[in-house]
Amino acid sequence: MSASDTKALEELGSYKYGFRDPEDYFYRSGKGLSRGVVEAISAQKGEPDWMREYRLKALEHFLKRPVPTWGPDLSGLDFNEIYYYIRPSERTGASWDEVPDTIKKTFDRLGIPEAERKFLAGVGAQYESEMVYHSIQENLSKLGVIFLSSDDGLKQHPDVFRQYFGTVIPATDNKFAAINSACWSGGSFVYVPKGVKVDLPLQAYFRLNTQSMGQFERTLIIADEGSQVHYVEGCTAPIYSKDSFHSGVIEIIVMPGARVRYTTIQNWSTNVYNLVTQRAVVHEGATMEWVDANLGSKVTMKYPSCYLVGKGAHGEILSMAFAGPGQHQDAGGKVIHAAPYTTSKVTSKSISKGGGRASYRGLLKVYKGAHGSKSNVVCDALLIDPQARTDTYPTIEIDEDDVSVGHEATVSKVGEEQLFYLTSRGLSAEEATTMVVSGFIEPLVKELPMEYAIEMNRLIQMQMAGSVG
Amino acid sequence: MSSVLEIRNLHVSINDRPILRGVNLIVPQGEVHALMGPNGTGKSTLAYTLMGHPGYQATAGEVLFKGQNLLELKPDARSRLGVFLAFQYPVAIPGVSVANFLRTAINARRRTLNTQDKGIPVPEFRKLLRTKMELLQMPSDFAGRYLNDGFSGGEKKRAEILQMAVLEPELAILDETDSGLDIDALRIVSEGVNALAGPSLGILLITHYQRILNYIKPDVVHVMYGGKIVESGGPELALTLEEHGYDWVKERHPSEV
Secondary structure (H helix, E strand, O other): OOHHHHHHHHHOOOOOOOOOOOOOOOEEOOEOOOHHHHHHHHHHHOOOHHHHHHHHHHHHHHHHOOOOOOOOOOOOOOHHHOEOOEEOOOOOEOOHHHOOHHHHHHHHHOOHHHHHHHHOOEEEEEEOOEEEEEEEOHHHHHOOOEEEEHHHHHHHOHHHHHHHOOOOOOOOOOHHHHHHHHHOOOOEEEEEOOOOEOOOOEEEEEEOOOOOEEEOOEEEEEEOOOOEEEEEEEEEOOOOOOOEEEOOEEEEEEOOOOEEEEEEEEOOOOOEEEEEEEEEEEOOOOEEEEEEEEOOOOEEEEOOEEEEOOOOOEEEEEEEEEEOOOOEEEEEEEEEEOOOOOEEEEEEEEEEOOOOEEEEEEEEEEOOOOOOEEEEEEEEEEEOOOOOEEEEEEEEEEOOOOEEEEEEEEEEEOOHHHHHHHHOOOOOHHHHHHHHHHHHHHHHHOOOOHHHHHHHHHHHHHHHOOOOO | OOOOEEEEEEEEEEOOEEEEEEEEEEEOOOOEEEEEOOOOOOHHHHHHHHHOOOOEEEEEEEEEEOOEEHHHOOHHHHHHHOEEEEOOOOOOOOOOEHHHHHHHHHHHHHHHHOOOOOOOOHHHHHHHHHHHHHHOOOOHHHHHOEOOOOOOHHHHHHHHHHHHHHHOOOEEEEEOOOOOOOHHHHHHHHHHHHHHOOOOOEEEEEOOOOHHHHOOOOOEEEEEEOOEEEEEEOOHHHHHHHHHOOHHHHHHOHHHO
């Protein structure tokens, strides 16, 4: 075997993004969370008083509220061992030249600047707590499209920011929304003016570098009437022996007739607790689509939600989770029908292998008065081996008679006959299993822009490597 | 290296129940051999065993092909060596298109020859697939459909022969490829097989009806009964069976019941 073969074999099945940079920061808070830490974050940012007060109130709520026990095991998450704020550089660059060299190199390795040149309308790159880079195509900014880090959004557009911030997900929503509201930093602020259609995706990329880091990005997207935008987020981290913590909050307002798609390709290393709250308010005739793919992390709790508040609003959630050894993906979605003739579709695909556990947790609620509404929920689980585990926790609450609701759930195993058939055509057992898995998630992958679809298939291949003896 | 298939005294069990009880058979390269016999005599067991299904245990005997004992190889290695099985009941692989699947299968073969191979270039693959699909009179959108998923019986059988055409085996086992086909589909499938037959391909055609042999002319006809090959002869043997039915075999070989 040649040297390159040996290297290729070693890399196969390993987490490609596990490299780490030396830690050289502009500012870092101490470990643990206190009023002092929250005040220091606010001071570092030079924020208005109302935001400092908001943070401190949220902190109180966080401290009061117990860790939820209805879902995955969070007992390994020690809030006193986390760094809550690390500012890697003094400011957000608008060109890659302004980004410190080591950080720029990291994003180069992750292929971000290259992707930006090729097929993106704008890119934000967050490293630890801050966006180190944020840029949008000039023609879009001329049309009035705003794509900034949330910190810059607050500074440059204080009125709009304040008008919408915390309105979709209040600080008191849940314990992790509270900690985000107290410590938030980075994330994107997006505003798309009336009637403007952003054809290419905007992408934000999140990178954790420090061990025991807590990342609390805050994203606020406002799509004004009749506008259209696709926002994509990706995330990776190095592998450490101590766990890190990522707790984002994503608030989206989809105004009448607008259309927003939010795509996540979550590929954290397997020592990250990923506890995210993301929710969209969808107004009359508007459409919200969540495409949510969770491959990495130790524990993920994430239930993208659509609140259909306007007549004829439409929400779609396409959720995919892959749980390998030691991983628990607790994913799903929530749809609230609160207006007549609203429609929704939830498709969940989960795959588990080697003791990994994938759960679907979903809520479908139809309020009285939301007559003529329709919803369909489909959950499919695929088990790769006998050690894999899957669970489904669907909750359906219907308070209106004139509705049409469908729910189906299937669990399948990679069948011996499928494997025999595929291997009889010359595919190795591993290639054959990977092919069955790729086919299983095809309904999700085909919704991704081509570049992400290719990346997704490659990630699945990496997840599957070494899974067949 | 000759790619003659030679089966010597093959015994096969499923869950410890003996099904094949000493099969001897030679299929030389370039010849078409029909294997006939009533239901439940072990024809499909032989097909699955030749391809290496894990549920079939060969308890004795050898299967030689290109100088190797096939029984020692996994199904994928057998395939890459040039063995092909057209399944009687092909399984569905939802989400995987016919084209994607075939490209992966071709590339798996290419990597056996050269570990550095980068895979078949897309234009070359498209051309190859188009040519083979025309041969089988398949509409072009067929390539984009999910493999065997929602296919009619006839489409499944045609898809099997399409795979055979693309993978170009040296030994093809066709397991009741004629079952479930109407007369037009049978003709198209048979024409496809005939177009592929030639000096470099050996074919073992498993059927229990003489009907397909009107289209695909066998060089030799074998009759399996009670897990053994009990009669071998020329094409006229199939006609004898057609005329007298399998009772004729049972009467001649009462001890095999």
